[in-house]
Amino acid sequence: MLNFEFFYAWTKEHLNINLDGYKEKQLQRRIGTIMKNTGAATLEEYAVKIQADPIIKKNFLNYITINVTDFFRNREVFDEFEELMVSYLEPRFGALKVWSAACSTGAEAYSLAMIMDKHRISQAEKITATDIDETILAKAKKGIFSSTEIKNVDDENRKQYFTSEENVFYLADQIKNKVAFKKHDLIGDRFGKEYHVIVCRNVTIYFKNEVKEELYQKFSDALVPGGLFFTGATETIYNPEKYGFVKRASFIYEKV
CATH class of the missing domain: 3.40.50.150 (Vaccinia Virus protein VP39)
Incomplete structure (x- = not known):
């Protein structure tokens, strides 16, 4: 079972991002998906990869912050x-x-x-x-x-x-x-x-x-x-x- 309590605390300390307010099921599903794409088996391992690799960090931030928009939407x-x-x-x-x-x-x-x-x-x-x-x-x-x-x-x-x-x-x-x-x-x-x-x-x-x-x-x-x-x-x-x-x-x- 993935240790999301650890990962939320880690992102707050190391990335200055507070994930506590997000809907848990949606967020955890998204984190699990992008974590698997890096080959990490645990969130502890994924945190190490984020800290060590700027591209993995960038991909995590882009994926987790849901950057979808366009001009004059709706x-x-x-x-x-x-x-x-x-x-x-x-x-x-x-x-x-x-x-x-x-x-x-x-x-x-x-x-x-x-x-x-x-x-x-x-x-x-x-x-x-x-x-x-x-x-x-x-x-x-x-x-x-x-x-x-x-x-x-x-x-x-x-x-x-x-x-x-x-x-x-x-x-x-x-x-x-x-x-x-x-x-x-x-x-x-x-x-x-x-x-x-x-x-x-x-x-x-x-x-x-x-x-x-x-x-x-x-x-x-x-x-x-x-x-x-x-x-x-x-x-x-x-x-x-x-x-x-x-x-x-x-x-x-x-x-x-």
């Missing part, structure tokens, strides 16, 4: 959020402070930057885009994407904000310069304050219910009254008023 929902940014947030607050949490490759943070550039919405500061995985943050900063990752970007935005070469798409500096990336652990690190927009999509589904509830409250506390929290299309918040939210639209919640 386009209809994103269009609705864009409309609220233009018709509600900008007229009410002016310059906006925005956080893209668990940003992965940066596609959603850059989607927000494109919306703000297109509609000339002022930024109080650069969009803050955070993730626990430093390797994926380094990729995000480069702003280089595949055709699959930008499949939801319309022709107008492709022409305006990307150049391409051999099916590789390079994001324009005017958009990259609107975003600041940094490492952040949703479970262990402090949240910022006074945000007008927080986007955290398709992440909380991997956490235990009690951790999910703590995160929703922390996101609410990080927003100004009237600010919007944008979740993933599988992440309906039940009893949003418990966290100081009211439902504004599908998967979009307003801080009361």
Whole structure:
């Protein structure tokens, strides 16, 4: 039987990653799968391999932090959020402070930057885009994407904000310069304050219910009254008023 208690403690000490909040069955299945791919028979042996081999470490971090995203994911929902940014947030607050949490490759943070550039919405500061995985943050900063990752970007935005070469798409500096990336652990690190927009999509589904509830409250506390929290299309918040939210639209919640 695999010693997950040891492995959770080891990742916290040596990788500064807290796995305690993740749904156990899902997480342990994922760890077991990637461990076997390295030839390790135990988690103790796998920990040694992670520490000794940078590629095994990178693969573990990429696999465990679930780096799946693309531009304007769930386009209809994103269009609705864009409309609220233009018709509600900008007229009410002016310059906006925005956080893209668990940003992965940066596609959603850059989607927000494109919306703000297109509609000339002022930024109080650069969009803050955070993730626990430093390797994926380094990729995000480069702003280089595949055709699959930008499949939801319309022709107008492709022409305006990307150049391409051999099916590789390079994001324009005017958009990259609107975003600041940094490492952040949703479970262990402090949240910022006074945000007008927080986007955290398709992440909380991997956490235990009690951790999910703590995160929703922390996101609410990080927003100004009237600010919007944008979740993933599988992440309906039940009893949003418990966290100081009211439902504004599908998967979009307003801080009361």
